[in-house]
Amino acid sequence: MSEFLLYLINGIVIGVINAISAIGVSLIVGIMKVVNFAHGELFIFAGYFSYHLSQSLGLPPLVAMFVAVGLTFLVGLLMEWTLIRPTYGDDMRSLIITFILSIVLQNAALLIFGPYPLKPPALIGGATNLFGLFYYGNQRLISFFISLAVLFLIFYLLKRTWFGKAIRAISQDRQMASMIGIDHWKMNTFSFGLGAALAGVAGVIVAPIFPVTPSGSAAISLTAFVIVVLGGMGSLKGCIIGGLLLGLIENLGAAYISTMYRNIFAFIILILVLVIRPWGLFGQKA
């Protein structure tokens, strides 16, 4: 029983971080109809940034995390400005560009950071006894609370601010939005940066728990994509429910069925969604 509860909690912790990463993809899909295949690479780059900022430059871990996310945000802005902007309206070209970019970044990471897994320092050590049943790592607990705070911030930003309204206006009707005075070019660039930053947030939160490697990025992208399809393209609520569901299924599946096939569960879910409900849990049926 206590074992089951442990896997359950692991699933929820990973699920919440998954959700942040998936929102990063979903935001960009919703506004620009662009799938960022380099999402996983931005995630691992943030992990590496945070490692080197704290290990090589000696910044305090929390500051390093913030700076790393800021850097990923800048990378996102730069990506949109140089590569994505000319492809609007041509879905295929943007898919190809982000795929090539993912290969370039993967190889660059291998070259710059080396093939070995790197782990930024933990914010906190030790473990806490949960429910009198087992000890749970404090780093994981604090990651969970940071993730919840980030999710709350995203919701606030998208549902309660002018920026969020503008973003929703653009995803519903780009022309109309620009007519009422929303600069949709600037919004595109900023949203792409935000999507990249969310990959970065997930990256810096995960890296102290599961170290980053250049070869791990494909699985990270894939997890985010499955959640977006499962939750329904462009749905925020879908990302959170989908992220939690996938976190739980992967952790329980890995524990009780097979560890080697952890990523296969995600793919099976993807296929099931495409067969049963291709528009996802909270997506709109076309």
Place this chain on the structure above:
Amino acid sequence: MEKQKLSVLVLAVVFGGMALFPPFLLSQYWLHVMIISLFYVMMASSWNLIAGYTGQVSFAHAAFAGIGAYASGILSVFFGLSPWLGIPIGSAVSALLGLAVGYLCIRMGGIYLSLTTLGFSEILRIIITNEDNWTRGTMGLQVPGLFAEYSKTSYYYLFLVVAILVLILLYRLIHSDLGLSFRAVLNDETAASSSGINTVRIRIIAFTISSAIAGLAGGLYGHYVMLISPDVPSLGQMFLVLAMAVIGGMGSFAGPIIGAFLLEILSEYIRIYGEYHVLFYGLVALTITRFAPDGLMAVAGKFSGKKRVGVETL
């Protein structure tokens, strides 16, 4: 139309020249390079059929080649089946899986196909690495060759004949009524569907054919190198095929062929720099997609003062 005839003529001369050229004049090493180039010609051209002509990006093309290679390899190693039978069976398995994936995703639109095929490749890699009883995992599966007596010259002619047949098939397909529908779907989906073309069915057919060709190419490749490893269906391999089509010119018939020869031959010269060559190709492909999305074919067209090479020509 004139230009189209010209490009066919050029291709005919190139491949005719390759057929007549006595392969024993090439060193064994360069013969090998030519054989691998022909494998990539098949891969890049068939990927171009879906990406360049129907506008859908599949990231599972290398995966389908891997399925063809492993299916035929496993049949020959564990069941003693002749590779000559195994390769067509492998190609059929790829076609069936392509049909299933295509049927599931294409009705939902291009983004879904790209996401699912990426997942498919990754999952295939995991299965192949873990099921080492059947695949020998990362060590690679040793399979028999196609000829009783190993000779690169025989393989060279075999690859050449099959590549030419595949190219003729692709060319006739593109210039048939079906091909007309492909292009109609690419240019204006709404117009195509309102003039009675079942856009989803057309795309599924193209995807299935292209998967079958990938399976065929993969099977031949496997029985040529005689060691099938998870590198065959890897995303790295997928990138190389995509880069060949993109750099040569997507949506043009000759583009991917030129891209395949160019990158494979160039690889031999820059391979000494190790892993840098993938990064280098990535940067080149990125620059081309950004600044010359129709590839080198279009750039060449511009410099010779001709019209932009589009889907409708070459």
